[in-house]
Amino acid sequence: xxxxxxxxxxxxxxLKGFGPSGDEKISIELxxxxxxxxxxxxxxxxxxxxxxxxxxxxxxxxDTFGATESLPAxxxxxxxxxxxxxxxxxxxxxxxxxxxxxxxxxxxxxxVVMLEYSHPLDEKTIEISHAISPLENVIQPDDDFxxxxxxxxxxxxxxxxxxxxxxxxGISRVSVFQRPKVAIISTGDEVVPIxxxxxxxxxxxxxxxxxxxxxxxxxxxxxxxxxxxxxxxxLKDTVKQGLDRADTVWISGGSSVGTRDLTLKVFETFDNMxxxxxxxxxxxxxxxxxxxxxxxxxxxxxxHTASAMVVAEVFLAPFLAGLSGERALSGTSYEVxxxxxxxxxSASGRDDYLRVRLExxxxxxxxxxxxGKSGLISxxxxxxxxxxxxxxxxxxxxxxxxxxxxxxxxxGGSG
Amino acid sequence: xxxxxxxxxxxxxxLKGFGPSGDEKISIELxxxxxxxxxxxxxxxxxxxxxxxxxxxxxxxxDTFGATESLPAxxxxxxxxxxxxxxxxxxxxxxxxxxxxxxxxxxxxxxVVMLEYSHPLDEKTIEISHAISPLENVIQPDDDFxxxxxxxxxxxxxxxxxxxxxxxxGISRVSVFQRPKVAIISTGDEVVPIxxxxxxxxxxxxxxxxxxxxxxxxxxxxxxxxxxxxxxxxLKDTVKQGLDRADTVWISGGSSVGTRDLTLKVFETFDNMxxxxxxxxxxxxxxxxxxxxxxxxxxxxxxHTASAMVVAEVFLAPFLAGLSGERALSGTSYEVxxxxxxxxxSASGRDDYLRVRLExxxxxxxxxxxxGKSGLISxxxxxxxxxxxxxxxxxxxxxxxxxxxxxxxxxGGSG
Numbered sequence: 001x002x003x004x005x006x007x008x009x010x011x012x013x014x015l016k017g018f019g020p021s022g023d024e025k026i027s028i029e030l031x032x033x034x035x036x037x038x039x040x041x042x043x044x045x046x047x048x049x050x051x052x053x054x055x056x057x058x059x060x061x062x063d064t065f066g067a068t069e070s071l072p073a074x075x076x077x078x079x080x081x082x083x084x085x086x087x088x089x090x091x092x093x094x095x096x097x098x099x100x101x102x103x104x105x106x107x108x109x110x111x112v113v114m115l116e117y118s119h120p121l122d123e124k125t126i127e128i129s130h131a132i133s134p135l136e137n138v139i140q141p142d143d144d145f146x147x148x149x150x151x152x153x154x155x156x157x158x159x160x161x162x163x164x165x166x167x168x169x170g171i172s173r174v175s176v177f178q179r180p181k182v183a184i185i186s187t188g189d190e191v192v193p194i195x196x197x198x199x200x201x202x203x204x205x206x207x208x209x210x211x212x213x214x215x216x217x218x219x220x221x222x223x224x225x226x227x228x229x230x231x232x233x234x235l236k237d238t239v240k241q242g243l244d245r246a247d248t249v250w251i252s253g254g255s256s257v258g259t260r261d262l263t264l265k266v267f268e269t270f271d272n273m274x275x276x277x278x279x280x281x282x283x284x285x286x287x288x289x290x291x292x293x294x295x296x297x298x299x300x301x302x303x304h305t306a307s308a309m310v311v312a313e314v315f316l317a318p319f320l321a322g323l324s325g326e327r328a329l330s331g332t333s334y335e336v337x338x339x340x341x342x343x344x345x346s347a348s349g350r351d352d353y354l355r356v357r358l359e360x361x362x363x364x365x366x367x368x369x370x371x372g373k374s375g376l377i378s379x380x381x382x383x384x385x386x387x388x389x390x391x392x393x394x395x396x397x398x399x400x401x402x403x404x405x406x407x408x409x410x411x412g413g414s415g
Numbered sequence: 416x417x418x419x420x421x422x423x424x425x426x427x428x429x430l431k432g433f434g435p436s437g438d439e440k441i442s443i444e445l446x447x448x449x450x451x452x453x454x455x456x457x458x459x460x461x462x463x464x465x466x467x468x469x470x471x472x473x474x475x476x477x478d479t480f481g482a483t484e485s486l487p488a489x490x491x492x493x494x495x496x497x498x499x500x501x502x503x504x505x506x507x508x509x510x511x512x513x514x515x516x517x518x519x520x521x522x523x524x525x526x527v528v529m530l531e532y533s534h535p536l537d538e539k540t541i542e543i544s545h546a547i548s549p550l551e552n553v554i555q556p557d558d559d560f561x562x563x564x565x566x567x568x569x570x571x572x573x574x575x576x577x578x579x580x581x582x583x584x585g586i587s588r589v590s591v592f593q594r595p596k597v598a599i600i601s602t603g604d605e606v607v608p609i610x611x612x613x614x615x616x617x618x619x620x621x622x623x624x625x626x627x628x629x630x631x632x633x634x635x636x637x638x639x640x641x642x643x644x645x646x647x648x649x650l651k652d653t654v655k656q657g658l659d660r661a662d663t664v665w666i667s668g669g670s671s672v673g674t675r676d677l678t679l680k681v682f683e684t685f686d687n688m689x690x691x692x693x694x695x696x697x698x699x700x701x702x703x704x705x706x707x708x709x710x711x712x713x714x715x716x717x718x719h720t721a722s723a724m725v726v727a728e729v730f731l732a733p734f735l736a737g738l739s740g741e742r743a744l745s746g747t748s749y750e751v752x753x754x755x756x757x758x759x760x761s762a763s764g765r766d767d768y769l770r771v772r773l774e775x776x777x778x779x780x781x782x783x784x785x786x787g788k789s790g791l792i793s794x795x796x797x798x799x800x801x802x803x804x805x806x807x808x809x810x811x812x813x814x815x816x817x818x819x820x821x822x823x824x825x826x827g828g829s830g
Contacts, residue, residue, distance in 0.1 A: 032628045046792075049615045053790040055672045083645065083673075084605035086615040100673055101790070102605050102718065104616035115672070144793045152796055159822050160632060161724055161795040164625030167609045168618065168720075168792055190499035190517050194582045200464045200501040201519035203583065210579030213447045217575060230498065257470045257530075258498075258515055303517065305583075309576050337752065375468040375516070377461075377583055378559045380576040381567055407574050 004278035005286075007391075008351050011315055014276050014290070018297050020177040020325035021247050027173055028163050033219050034176035035325045040152040042145035042169055050105035051139040052081075057096040057118050057126060058109035061134040072127040077120070081106060096126055105138060112137035145169065155327025177325035180220040183242030183249045184211050187259055188303060189230045206305045206377060207252035214312050218320040230259055236266045239298070243270075247323055248296055250316075253287075253303040260287055263300040267291045281350040281391065284374070285311040305377050310353045313386055313405060335403045336385075338367035344389055344396040351391045355383035356404055367404050383407065419693035422806075423766050426730055429691050429705070433712050435592040435740035436662050442588055443578050448634050449591035450740045455567040457560035457584055465520035466554040467496075472511040472533050472541060473524035476549040487542040492535070496521060511541055520553060527552035560584065570742025592740035595635040598657030598664045599626050602674055603718060604645045621720045621792060622667035629727050633735040645674050651681045654713070658685075662738055663711055665731075668702075668718040675702055678715040682706045696765040696806065699789065700726040720792050725768045728801055728820060750818045751800070753782035759804055759811040766806045770798035771819055782819050798822065 006014070023037035052058065059075060067073035079089040080098040091097050091108035099105070099112060114137060117130035145151060151169065152162055158176075166174060186208045194204050205227055212222035223246050228238045235251075242249035253259045267273050270293045277290035284307035289300035297319070301308045338358055346352065356367040367387055372379040385406040389396060396402060421429070438452035467473065474490060482488035494504040495513040506512055506523035514520070514527060529552060532545035560566060566584065567577055573591075581589065601623045609619050620642055627637035638661050643653050650666075657664035668674045682688050685708045692705035699722035704715035712734070716723045753773055761767065771782040782802055787794040800821040804811060811817060 028624065029627075032631055047618055048613065051790070053788055083603065084607075084614075084617050102603070102618070139788055139790055143788060144791050151793075160625045160628035160727075161720070161792075161822070163628045164621040164720055164724075165792050165796050167624040168621040170609060170612070170619055172609055188498065188517070192499075194585060194587055197585070198463065199499075202499050203462055203517070204585055206579040206583040209443065209582040210575045212444075213575035213578045216447055305576070305579055309579075312575075335751070373468055373554055373558065375466070375554055376559050377576075377580050378566075381580050407576070 004275055005281055006277050006279070007281050008314065011277055011280050011290070012318060015297070015315060015319045016322060018248075018295075018319065018322055020323055021180070022178050023175050023325075024178055025173050025175050028166050028171065031158050031163060031174050031176060032160065033157060034174075034179075035157045035327075036152055036154050036175065037177045037325060038175045039150050039154050040166065040171065040174065042147055042149045042151050043171065044169065045142040045147050046144040046169055047139055048141050049086075050141060052099045052101060052103045052105060052112045052137060053139050054112050054114045054137040055101050056099060056112045056114045056137065057128070058091055058099045058103075058106055058112055059096045059128070059132070060091060060093060060109060061111040061132050061136065063094060063096075064111075064113060064128050064131045067128045067131045069129045072119075072129045074121070075126055075128060077124055077126050096128075110134045110138070153327075155325055157324075157326050180248065180320055180323035181223055181246040182211075182215045182220050182320075183223045183225050183246035184208055184215070185225045185228050185235070185238050185242060185249065185251045187228045187230060187235060187251060187253055187263070191227055193227060207301075207303070207308055210305055210309060211250060211252060211301075211312065214309075214316070215320070218317060219324055220320050230262055232262060232265065235262060236269055239266055243293060243296060243298070246296075248319075249298040250301055251299065252301040252308050259303065260289070260300065264289060267293070267298065267300070280311075280315075282310070282314070283347065283350050283352050285314070285353070286350070288315075304375050306355070306375075306380050309380060310386065313407070314353065335405055336365060337401055338365035338404050340387075340396055340398055340400045340402050341366050341368040342398050344369060344387075346389050346391070346393050346395040349391055352389040354387045354389060355379050356385055356387045357382055358384040358404060358406075365404075367402055419690055420696055421692050421694070422696050423729065426692055426695055426705070427733060430712070430730060430734045431737060433663075433710075433734065433737055435738055436595070437593045438590050438740075439593055440588050440590050443581050443586065446573050446578060446589050446591060447575065448572060449589075449594075450572045450742075451567055451569050451590065452592045452740060453590045454565050454569050455581065455586065455589065457562055457564045457566050458586065459584065460557040460562050461559040461584055462554055463556050465556060467514045467516060467518045467520060467527045467552060468554050469527050469529045469552040470516050471514060471527045471529045471552065472543070473506055473514045473518075473521055473527055474511045474543070474547070475506060475508060475524060476526040476547050476551065478509060478511075479526075479528060479543050479546045482543045482546045484544045487534075487544045489536070490541055490543060492539055492541050511543075525549045525553070568742075570740060572739075572741050595663065595735055595738035596638055596661040597626075597630045597635050597735075598638045598640050598661035599623055599630070600640045600643055600650070600653050600657060600664065600666045602643045602645060602650060602666060602668055602678070606642055608642060622716070622718070622723055625720055625724060626665060626667060626716075626727065629724075629731070630735070633732060634739055635735050645677055647677060647680065650677060651684055654681055658708060658711060658713070661711075663734075664713040665716055666714065667716040667723050674718065675704070675715065679704060682708070682713065682715070695726075695730075697725070697729070698762065698765050698767050700729070700768070701765070703730075719790050721770070721790075721795050724795060725801060728822070729768065750820055751780060752816055753780035753819050755802075755811055755813055755815045755817050756781050756783040757813050759784060759802075761804050761806070761808050761810040764806055767804040769802045769804060770794050771800055771802045772797055773799040773819060773821075780819075782817055
């Protein structure tokens with residue numbers, strides 16, 4: 001078999017080739033975290049009328065020209081704007097009308113004097129101690145959005161404020177990319193379901209739970225195809241089922257060479273299979289296989305949960321973002337800066353992803369690498385994130401500032 | 416009325432006084448993003464048996480002592496460990512048994528020689544070219560977790576790997592704090608429901624949508640009590656309903672002084688009301704009111720959506736984390752470092768929260784402040800995050816490195 005070990009960068013580039021499978025129109029109440037499949041345009045001007053941005057008095061700006069603390073302008077108070085109504089009063093020269101923030105500017109007025117600069121002399125007269133220019137403290141009809149303007153772009157992932165803005169524009173349904181569907185298969189003769197008591201030599205299924213939750217966290221829909229022994233025909237059927245039902249298939253291997261070989265053999269039974277990656281030059285996570293079957297990516301992941309999670313954080317997260325149609329501002333992933341607690345030697349030729357614990361230290365953070373035997377899962381719960389030690393570095397030093405990819409403590413993902 | 420304007424720090428300290436209201440036991444499949452209300456202890460040893468961490472040969476370490484490339488040890492191959500089964504073979508002196516990663520160590524063996532250091536001579540004999548020490552490449556029964564050991568602590572918010580580890584330990588249900596319930600009320604005579612066409616002078620309800628989504632994103636459960644005009648009795652009844660049904664009540668005001676006064680008047684009708692905050696020395700967001708009624712916090716938020724969102728990001732996010740029982744590692748909020756694109760003057764006496772756009776610049780990010788009239792919502796969708804200009808600073812300079820609180824592009828929150 002020819003050599004397909006790739007670097008992280010090559011793998012990320014390959015994964016960029018996979019995009020979203022389709023879109024759908026949904027209510028904005030369900031759209032939090034979804035990614036737009038089309039630009040959203042303003043269907044109308046917003047706010048649509050001249051609106052005061054302050055509490056104060058609607059006036060003709062001209063009437064305030066030259067007004068100062070020592071030489072105030074005197075205006076006749078002729079009424080008040082009622083919130084939520086078109087005012088039936090007209091501001092004529094020499095007059096003022098009381099207005100609240102958000103109120104509609106009455107005809108004739110072209111500016112608002114803030115409450116702070118106005119002093120009622122009696123019920124009918126106010127003193128203005130500050131000149132305003134035309135349109136001061138006024139929001140114009142299309143100041144917020146002009147009809148037809150792009151409000152949000154295709155590829156944007158919707159945040160609370162985006163939903164708010166759409167509701168403000170009367171947009172109650174929106175086109176978003178479909179959530180990627182991920183078929184998850186756990187393999188290995190030694191793996192038993194979580195509700196079964198393992199006999200000596202057996203372990204419970206960890207990867208199905210971890211990877212399903214990882215998918216939900218990333219906004220994808222996991223389809224758990226359950227456990228599959230190290231049996232060629234059974235695995236082949238299960239993968240086929242995954243390809244039928246999902247946009248991508250993830251097989252988390254038993255971690256033995258035998259299981260990995262089996263996964264590859266099953267891949268090879270598909271006519272239109274193209275092997276893209278056979279090994280990645282990272283640690284942990286090296287024994288990762290990626291193939292393309294038709295238009296779908298299919299992954300053979302390491303069996304060790306800790307290794308599978310590194311592959312998930314580093315490669316599957318951006319892969320799912322791509323399947324979601326997300327056009328993220330890169331460089332804003334959840335990284336924090338921290339001071340390294342000890343020297344780290346670099347293993348040449350591969351990128352090491354160390355699990356690290358973050359501790360507060362003064363105003364900043366200290367990153368403490370967690371070491372442990374390969375195959376342990378306890379190191380996973382102790383870690384707050386991953387520290388990448390690049391294959392081209394000669395090592396990292398105690399006290400050095402490093403960037404840590406923080407495991408996402410995302411909430412709202414279990415619904 | 417006495418002076419209750421507080422600094423950000425004072426407000427955050429006050430909000431720490433509110434904690435979770437109760438807990439519940441749920442399936443781990445629903446527990447992503449939830450916060451533990453009790454420590455999780457290991458109910459058994461994990462893995463529970465001696466387990467190989469490598470593909471290779473189970474041997475007696477003693478038999479390999481002194482073995483080198485030039486002087487290998489010769490061992491009799493007597494069988495193979497079947498995955499998921501207790502081996503019925505015994506490793507006697509001078510013998511070796513083939514074993515895969517994750518396989519159970521046979522009786523008699525105390526270490527595993529990696530495949531790389533073993534060369535089969537014929538079907539019955541292998542050559543070992545590397546000495547191992549006892550327990551090398553072996554995971555002991557309690558290496559991962561010792562029975563009774565704390566696996567995850569109370570206050571920890573559950574990530575995918577935490578669910579995986581619990582499944583590995585056979586823990587299928589877990590005690591978590593209840594999701595905080597948030598009653599949301601929009602006020603203002605000028606506000607109409609989203610599906611209604613606003614007349615001149617009217618605007619659609621934005622805050623209900625924004626704040627509801629903000630709650631879902633933070634793992635809280637919004638209870639939308641709808642619109643309430645500037646009507647004392649109606650608002651009082653709606654607040655009462657909110658106090659009955661939720662852990663906290665958020666009233667997003669019309670932004671006029673009149674509406675704010677009304678909110679305060681309604682607060683004052685409750686016997687056990689204690690006014691905690693009447694104004695915060697920040698901009699935007701100053702006209703925020705916080706009171707305690709019984710054990711519940713009740714908020715009067717600014718009517719401008721942009722201001723309400725600043726208050727939400729800065730104060731309501733940690734408040735909800737507190738109600739969720741979360742013991743977050745502070746300092747790891749979603750902040751990124753960026754270079755400031757221009758000079759910023761500081762307004763003395765208050766903390767300014769500027770909306771900023773982040774743009775890639777070389778390897779890093781550039782933070783570009785977005786300015787706009789007060790009351791606009793378009794600035795909200797353009798911004799990627801908030802930049803705090805501390806009240807004690809003399810300003811920020813172009814080219815200076817600043818930290819930006821990134822608006823959370825959280826996914827998986829709409830289910």
